[in-house]
Amino acid sequence: MSSAVVHPTAIIAEGARLGAGVRIGPYSMVGPRVVLGDNVELVSHAVVEGNTTIGEGTRIFPFASVGHQPQDLKFHGEDSRLEIGRNCTIRESVTINPGTEGGGMLTRIGDECLIMANAHVAHDAIIGNNVIMANYVGIAGHVHVGDNVIFGGTCVIHQFTRIGAHAFIGAQSMVDGDVIPYGMAVGNRATLTGLNLVGLKRRKFDREAIHRLRAAYRQIFASEGTLRERVEDAAELFRDDVLVQEVVRFISEAQDRPILLPRNGHESE
Known part of the structure; x- marks a missing residue:
């Protein structure tokens, strides 16, 4: 922790591990089993709890809640995990929960992801690399998302759904079925509307x-x-x-x- 910069109003629990160049802003909180990689930044008022690992270079913005217990009535305190990759951006008021016994005990976010304000990633979701979630996106439990997927604002994804790599989900969509790789889905309930040709x-x-x-x-x-x-x-x-x-x-x-x-x-x- 010798090279970490911690604001005097932040609370870092004993046992937390902070990498080189970590910056902890005002009124942020870090739990005792959290691991922050090199150059991670909590801008201010961010909370990271639980058995959570944050990859190097990731930035977490104010009022984000990362690693608190899942919003699942079947959760009974099991020692599940949350892993967030390198160089992610987690914007204001995002919530990300760890896994559960019923889903593999792990929630994982890949590298280079952008999760915009007020989005939610539920327990046991597995998110690939370079995924973009616009504001108010809701990813339900057990969802699997491939690399390079883009979610438009205020769309929601049904539990246990798979979203294939390079897919595009239009704004305000409610997706309750698997979206093929390279596909594009729009609507409530969403339908497949072709291939993501622009993304390709x-x-x-x-x-x-x-x-x-x-x-x-x-x-x-x-x-x-x-x-x-x-x-x-x-x-x-x-x-x-x-x-x-x-x-x-x-x-x-x-x-x-x-x-x-x-x-x-x-x-x-």
Whole structure:
């Protein structure tokens, strides 16, 4: 703690571990089992509790509540954990809860995530890298989110739902089914509205790869046959395509929630 800078009004419990260059602002609180990596900053009035690890370079803004017990009636004080990755930004009044015995005992936030004001990440959620959650996003318990997903403001995600990598969730959406990788979902209740083509282009995906992904999307969500049959056909037709195989695998692994479908059963673009 020799190089940490702690404001005199902050309360650091005995046992907390602070990395080099940590900055603890006014009226912040750090619990006894918290580990703050190098150059973590609590701007002011932030509370970090529980069995929580914060990766280096992460900034937590005023009135955020990180690591307090889950909002789950099945939680009975088990020693669950919360892990937050490197260089995340957690804005004002965000709440993030640790895991539970019923969900693997772990909530995890990846690296380089931006969680805007008043958003909530519930127990046992697993969030990938480079995820952006706009204001008032609600991530329910046991949700899994892939890398590079963007959530528009005030959208909510049903418990046990999976959101595939590079997906985009439109503002004010209520998502109660799995969203395929590279997909875009909008609405209450949300439906699949196509592929996140803007995101794919911004991240410089190969044009031909995008064309193949679009062709596979049309086949998978066509009106003929069953979804399983169409997925099997796409798996065979695009067997050498990494992106399509990721979508196929995602659909094939569905368990707790249904796959989100287009409103009319095929591509809406």
